[in-house]
Amino acid sequence: MPNYYVASDIGGTFTDTVVIDSAGTVGRYKSSTVPDDPAQGVLDTLVLAAEERNRPLPDFLADIEVFAHGTTVATNAMLEGNTRTVGLIQTRGFGDTLTVMRGFKGIGLDEESIKRFRTLVKQPPVVPPQLTAEVTERIDYAGRVVCPLDEDDVRRAVAELRAAGAEVFAVSLLWSFANATHEKRVAEIIEEEVPGASVTLSSEFLPRIGEYERTLTTAVNASLRPVLKTSLDSFEKTLAKAGLKTGPLLMQSNGGLATFAEVEKRAAATVLSGPVGGVVASQFLGARNGYRNIVTTDMGGTSFDVGLVLDGRPVMSNTTLIGRDELALPSVAVRAIGAGAGSIASVRNGVLQVGPESAGARPGPACYGRGGTRPTVADADLVLGYLNPDNFLGGRLKLDVGKARAAIDEHVATPAGLTVEQAAEGIKTIVDARMADLVRQVTVEQGYDPTDFAVFAYGGAGPLHAFSYGAELGCPRIVVPITASVHSAFGIGCSDLTMVEELSKPMQTPPGTTDHSSALPPAELNATFEELSTRARRDLVAAGADKNSIRYAKSVELRFRAQIHVLTVPIEADVLTADDVNAMIERFVEIYEGRFGKGAAFLDGGVEITTFRVVATSPVPRAEFDTGALGDAQAPEPGTRRVFSGGEWRDAAVYRTEHLREGLRIDGLAIVELRDTTVVIGPGQDAQVDAFGDLVIQNR
Incomplete structure (x- = not known):
């Protein structure tokens, strides 16, 4: 029997699965997500796949060679506040780091919320002051111990945090990325005082400059680790009990796969696990079909996600925005709004509004007949005639037109003085306009012309709405891939094992420097990249990768001296020479002026490397993909x-x-x-x- 390559994406409304056999044939399966038991939704799709092949489920699962999936566990835990209580330990004098914060009050808010100036306030800190403890220690920027660690102070801090309700611990000392000795000793003391406690050290998880971003991300990771571990353990056991023999892989926000064991340590790196799969799939199909510049648009049941593929590569971000918190973790750049097929429509103060509230998987839109009574975008699509009530989910779910009309009539048409059809078209027009506006934000507001891009429309509802929001943008082509309904799952199946290692090691050039390699010695840069490559290689080999198959992508974060924000500059050379270093600075200036305008760069002020990064990837064994499924030329007239x-x-x-x-x-x-x-x-x-x-x- 052929081996199978399987990938699943657990969304807020539906769970999608693709099954690829050794001949490259792609099977597509959807089932309703089970919020209380996500593994069951995946099993439901696998049952459909096994039935289509006339095989018992255990036999089918035993033949799966690679199983990968994306999850919203970390995302939902953060957004819903279902995380573990963190006890945070910081250097004395820096305990207010999270409370002071960095950034704008409007970060992560929609336009309507930003307009409410009287209630526009900073978000609550991830760790409140009563769960933050300071300890006496100090290491300077060069990694030199200025003040030894007071171990009695650490034991006192641990006791106070436990008494305050801490369930897990995060340690983020001021210059720990330059010298991790004190953080490691703090972890040892926590283990002595609280055996078996879950501890996240910033020096291991995120050894980079920027005390606020590093502390925030370390604390979030600490709060998510037990939640993700519980979910992944349950998921793995459920599938193993059903017959799966291989260990599952999980999609990360950076667009790569990792083993469950590795991801558990880096839980915060999975908050965009699902949405990035669609961008990876669009890159894969775009390369096959000749599209180099792509706007990826994913309309599911709960949200609308937009990303970019530029010159054949997904656009990356140095940070990951989740809710109102910006984590210092690289990710495929994806923007999202609450605009999906399950988005609820209502009339407020005489104005028709759609979303961001969603009916979700339970009870779902009114037309699903599962108890939902409020009108959604899916109900509007059905009333307008776009959806066939007998063909939803391949006929497995019959849609109720009467319930859809009743919900729209009661909550929208009657309050607004419209007919049901007019109200339904109003719902669709508003959600399409909101989606088009988000695409403009990702393209026009970032300096890109939408007419230079093809729009890839996918997700369960994207192909139905793309004709409207795509045309409004003036994009020359709207591509609906054959994998559209399971596109993110397909992208997860296209991904490789990936490990990201980074290290902050500030290096500056003096003002007026023209030969940048004299201040940024190539040997020192190469040694740092080799150190990071060695770490990444070690972890990938431990995950089962062949060390000879590993590829490395290197980059640095650069800024002009005295500036705060950085830009990422890729490094193409395997071994840097003096000419390569000078070319790196030239490339930085080019990127900078491309972003901020010609002449904006100020090289005379000097530049600074803040962080080195290596992304190591190893291909996951897979069959060649054949997504084509063409019909019969003798088919009857439409x-x-x-x-x-x-x-x-x-x-x-x-x-x-x-x-x-x-x-x-x-x-x-x-x-x-x-x-x-x-x-x-x-x-x-x-x-x-x-x-x-x-x-x-x-x-x-």
Whole structure:
């Protein structure tokens, strides 16, 4: 029997799974997420995959060679406050680091919240003052011990934190990234005082400059580790009991996979575990189809996520924003708003609003018939005629048009003085406009022209709405990949084992320097990169990687002296020479002026390297992917369905999977009903099926 390569993505409403066999054939499966037992939602999709192959579930699971998945456990735990209570230990005199904070009061808030100036306040600190303890010690910027660690002070601090309710511990001393001796001794004392306690050291987890960012991220990681470990242990045991033989891998925010054992130590690195999968999948398919610049748009049941692939590479961020906290962890840059198929519509003060509140998986939209009574975007899509009530989830879930109409009538149409159809179209128009606005923020506001990009539309609801928000942006092509409904899961299956190692080691050039290599010795830079590469290689080999397969991507964070914010500059050379160092500074100036304008750079003031980073990757064994699933040229003529569009009922052609074949052109207004999603081609648009089964929509 063939070996299988499986990837799952557990979303807020649906769980998606792709199964790839040794021939490269991709199977797509969806099931409702089970919030109280996420592993059950994954098992439900695996049951569908096993049934399709006429195999008992245990036999099918035993043949899985690689199993990877993305999870929202860490994200939900942070957003819902279901984390462990952290006791934080800091250098004496710096216990207010988290309370003082850094940044703007509006970080992480939507536009409406930012406008409420009277209530615009800083978020509560991740660790409150009563759970923060200071200890006597001091190491200077060069790693020299200025004041020895007072061990009795540490024991007193641990006792006070335990009495205050600390369940786990985080240690973030001022210059620990330059010398970790004191932090390591603090960890030993905690173990002596509280055997078996979970401890996160900033010098091990995030050895980088910036006491606020490092302390915040270390504390968040400490709070998430037990939560993620409990979830992952339960997940692994459930699948192993069902018959899975291989150890699962987990998607990280940086777009790479890691073993459960490694991820447990770096729990905060998984807060974007699911959304980044779609960006990775878009990069993979874009390279195959010839798209170098891509706007990735993922509309699921709960949120709308946007990312960028620029010149064939996902755009990365030095930080990860979750809620109102900005973690100092690199991630694939993804922006999100609460705009999904489950977003709830309401009339407030006479104004129609959609989201960010979502009906989620339980009870879900009113049309699901699971107890939901409030109208959602999915209910509007059904009332407008875009969704076929008998074809949702391949016919496994019948949608109730009557309940959808009743919910919209009661909560939107009647309060707003509209017909049900007008209210439904208003809901769709508002959510489409919100999504288009987010895409503008990611493109136009960052200096990119949307007309230079293809839009990849995916997620369960993305293909239905992309014709509207994509056309509004003026993007030349809207690509709906055949994997659209399970695109993030597919991206997880495209990913490699990844380890990120970084170290802050400030190095400056004097003002007026022209030969930068004289102040930034290549030998010292190479030694630092080699140290980080060795660490990453060690961890990857421990996870089962072949050391000869490992690839390394090096970069530095650079800034002009006396500035706060940094830019990341990639390093292409395997071994840096003096010319390479000078070229690195030239590249920094180019990136800087590209971001802030020609002439904005000030080299005469000198530059500073703050942090070195190495991203090591090792390919996960996998089959070649063949996502194509083209139909029969002898398929019957497409049907028609009435759709409410532009304020009136119109006839729309309706195509199904069996109609799709390479080169087929579809004129809008038209609907394409796939087994697991619905694609809409709007008026004034046409679509063509490419060789891989993807639909490419263009304005006529």
